[in-house]
Amino acid sequence: MRRSFLALTALALVSGCSGNGGHEDGGGTVTVLAAASLADVFDRLAERFRAENPGVDLRISYGGSDGLAAAVTQGAPADVFAAAAEEQMAVVTGAGLASEPEIFAGNVLTIAVPEGNPAGITGLADFAREDLTLAVCAPEVPCGAAAEELLGIAGVQARPDTYEEDVRAALNKVGLGEVDAALVYATDVAARPDRVDGVEVPEADSVVNDYPVAVLDDAPNRAAARAFVELLLSDVGQQVLTEAGFRAP
Known part of the structure; x- marks a missing residue:
């Protein structure tokens, strides 16, 4: 619906x-x-x-x-x-x-965190932590499908708290401090250096969106x-x- x-x-x-x-x-x-x-x-x-x-x-x-x-x-x-x-x-x-x-x-995915990375996010494994508030895109949109594939490759059983309708919605959650981290495109983090920091994902090259x-x-x-x-x-x-x-x- x-x-x-x-x-x-x-x-x-x-x-x-x-x-x-x-x-x-x-x-x-x-x-x-x-x-x-x-x-x-x-x-x-x-x-x-x-x-x-x-x-x-x-x-x-x-x-x-x-x-x-x-x-x-x-x-x-x-x-x-x-x-x-x-x-x-x-x-x-x-x-x-x-x-x-x-x-x-x-494009490839990366992890976006609020400035200063207050939750101390280090990689994809943190997306399995229950103590964090995490965002990913909904699986029916490209960034969400890529996130599912990437987490699967990394062997991470993710526990997201919110599924966003597009990648900018996920990024905005990070910029507003509403989540501890989100999986977004590398280009989105590069476009908002004054609002979010990025945590590199070594596995990202295995999932490239054309x-x-x-x-x-x-x-x-x-x-x-x-x-x-x-x-x-x-x-x-x-x-x-x-x-x-x-x-x-």
Whole structure:
């Protein structure tokens, strides 16, 4: 029920901000649905895109990849979908709504703790401690699925106190001091050095999330949508993503 509500909410938001349709000359509105973990880096890339395409009204909605994929399948009038894992893109391609997605970045998990690491977290084994308050993403979203796999590889029987709808919600719990630790993406910790500290996870390299992007087949503004995807794949786009802590595809 929660996933259905989130999907419908995303659909309503996107429908409300879609504005006028696209134009073959690359003007008009282009709507991007993107995983929450891409918020900071996509906001940076959006500035460049708008500067290079002054006739395009670029609008980006962020959320959990599963909810966004559901919104697309329910008819959200979007142009581009960027997910945090291939499984969520497969929902869209399997419904015949996009073809030929391209991998533009990779990401791994790390442990986020409040500044100063007051609970003394040292690694994944601490996620089995009952005396700590711990957060992970819900298993249906990419960061949650990756957390389950990573903890399984490490042989840790985790005892999370809260399952969050996306990685930014988990990170915010850490920043507010509501939890002792959370499993989030390395890029999320890098984006909030003033609010959280990171604890390196040696096992993280065994679980890498690939980020796919696709222009939707029924995109109202295919020309501008393709231009945004090409920015992600360009040398400039890849440099911005690498600086934000993402891995090359």
